[in-house]
Amino acid sequence: xxxxxxxxxxxxxxxxxxxxxxxxxxxxxxxxxxxxxxxxxxxxxxxxxxxxxxxxxxxxxxxxxxxxxxxxxxxxxxxxxxxxxxxxxxxxxxxxxxxxxxxxxxxxxxxxxxxxxxxxxxxxxxxxxxxxxxxxxxxxxxx
Amino acid sequence: xxxxxxxxxxxxxxxxxxxxxxxxxxxxxxxxxxxxxxxxxxxxxxxxxxxxxxxxxxxxxxxxxxxxxxxxxxxxxxxxxxxxxxxxxxxxxxxxxxxxxxxxxxxxxxxxxxxxxxxxxxxxxxxxxxxxxxxxxxxxxxxxxxxxxxxxxxxxxxxxxxxxxxxxxxxxxxxxxxxxxxxxxxxxxxxxxxxxxxxxxxxxxxxxxxxxxxxxxxxxxxxxxxxxxxxxxxxxxxxxxxxxxxxxxxxxxxxxxxxxxxxxxxxxxxxxxxxxxxxxxxxxxxxxxxxxxxxxxxxxxxxxxxxxxxxxxxxxxxxxxxxxxxxxxxxxxxxxxxxxxxxxxxxxxxxxxxxxxxxxxxxxxxxxxxxxxxxxxxxxxxxxxxxxxxxxxxxxxxxxxxxxxx
Numbered sequence: 449x450x451x452x453x454x455x456x457x458x459x460x461x462x463x464x465x466x467x468x469x470x471x472x473x474x475x476x477x478x479x480x481x482x483x484x485x486x487x488x489x490x491x492x493x494x495x496x497x498x499x500x501x502x503x504x505x506x507x508x509x510x511x512x513x514x515x516x517x518x519x520x521x522x523x524x525x526x527x528x529x530x531x532x533x534x535x536x537x538x539x540x541x542x543x544x545x546x547x548x549x550x551x552x553x554x555x556x557x558x559x560x561x562x563x564x565x566x567x568x569x570x571x572x573x574x575x576x577x578x579x580x581x582x583x584x585x586x587x588x589x590x591x
Numbered sequence: 592x593x594x595x596x597x598x599x600x601x602x603x604x605x606x607x608x609x610x611x612x613x614x615x616x617x618x619x620x621x622x623x624x625x626x627x628x629x630x631x632x633x634x635x636x637x638x639x640x641x642x643x644x645x646x647x648x649x650x651x652x653x654x655x656x657x658x659x660x661x662x663x664x665x666x667x668x669x670x671x672x673x674x675x676x677x678x679x680x681x682x683x684x685x686x687x688x689x690x691x692x693x694x695x696x697x698x699x700x701x702x703x704x705x706x707x708x709x710x711x712x713x714x715x716x717x718x719x720x721x722x723x724x725x726x727x728x729x730x731x732x733x734x735x736x737x738x739x740x741x742x743x744x745x746x747x748x749x750x751x752x753x754x755x756x757x758x759x760x761x762x763x764x765x766x767x768x769x770x771x772x773x774x775x776x777x778x779x780x781x782x783x784x785x786x787x788x789x790x791x792x793x794x795x796x797x798x799x800x801x802x803x804x805x806x807x808x809x810x811x812x813x814x815x816x817x818x819x820x821x822x823x824x825x826x827x828x829x830x831x832x833x834x835x836x837x838x839x840x841x842x843x844x845x846x847x848x849x850x851x852x853x854x855x856x857x858x859x860x861x862x863x864x865x866x867x868x869x870x871x872x873x874x875x876x877x878x879x880x881x882x883x884x885x886x887x888x889x890x891x892x893x894x895x896x897x898x899x900x901x902x903x904x905x906x907x908x909x910x911x912x913x914x915x916x917x918x919x920x921x922x923x924x925x926x927x928x929x930x931x932x933x934x935x936x937x938x939x940x941x942x943x944x945x946x947x948x949x950x951x952x953x954x955x956x957x958x959x960x961x962x963x964x965x966x967x968x969x970x971x972x973x974x975x976x977x978x979x980x981x982x983x984x985x986x987x988x989x990x991x992x993x994x995x996x997x
Contacts (some may be wrong), residue, residue: 468611468944469944469995472940472941472995473995476937476995476996500935500936500939500951500952500967501936503964521663521934521966522934522936522937523933523934523937523938523996524936524937524940525937545953
């Protein structure tokens, strides 16, 4: 699936929720699922520190695609991180750089990405795009 | 005057609104307080009718604005019972006031190997300026420890006072815990060794009757916005003898007496420390806020807020798994807590959705949370316009959090 297709899939999933409580219960469920990152990678080097919650993010380059894994100490942050990973992981650097991530706004989670929230998610998206740019330069630079 | 909560709530226009379809419950008063209509009207009237630059013009409006500004200074002097009105320096807020002292007092009175004493429970704004000063001067920052209730350990404080100590800078009330420190005793002990004391009053001025003469503090700093006045205005009270000796902080207009390219002589107090055009509207708003608080009655406020604190503490205690952070004997109406293992950020999101404004995180006081070995807390802080019904709404929101995360 393309990034856009995954975004659309998430949007239609969220359209089923009648109120904020259903929506957050779903995000909490996503946030409580298995750790998304191997424990050994939950190191300071992979830490994106927000004022309110912490996010760990790791990127690997495999077969011209980037695999993201992540975790957070807060469940809601982790749930939203989970969605971001679902959209961006296993895509090429160019696809990731070009992603506009409009689904966040559409499903009404924009408030979590306001810079004043400082939950680490804004930096997480920035970091994901930076990884994409870095891998593009490093791995595909000669092409 | 009788304390009529319904009437008081009418004085605060912002409290009348609904958020997420529910009446707003504002319990983040330690971060900033809401403004009564009389403060908003004062600021608005200033810009509608009186705006002019002060202390400069000879024209009608300038004179009028200057007069209002200086009357406000006297009013604020009276409110905290300072000896002289020129001991009231207008700043941008507590942070600015502390930075002023760190810079000016530091320049004159701090040298290598001197010691500055703070406590574990300080807000970052009463830590970092001293840290920077100590680095510059190769002086030492020493820290008064606290006990598990969040009270300073007084005999360790006494032992820390020595001939190298040049200043004690301590908060009157902890923003993260609500602890009221025994500042009068602290000041008296320090003064026995001729050590001046700076009090961070950001969290005490809204709740307690502050009398700088009775406290005998050498500096007292506070922000307008935490005491029902506008943002961007604050006060540094300083004893004349220190302010006279301290060099200017910022330089520019207003603070000078005479400028040539060879030499500048500085203006007298308080203008020496008020470079540039001040926040006149903010100062008038602050003065109006103090008039308003006097009208409500400062004792009434203390009694009522204490009642809210006791009610909230009792009700929160009934919730299984709730853990209080900061259980000092003497507290203002601030409650910091954790709900089981639930992350404060997660709790904060849900509580917000329930229409209740609280604060989560480290409250710009990381060292004290490190001391408790926690990354943050949920903090509810009450003002005299809050009600027991609103505390019930907070409880309801917490039960919802437990339902969703438990």
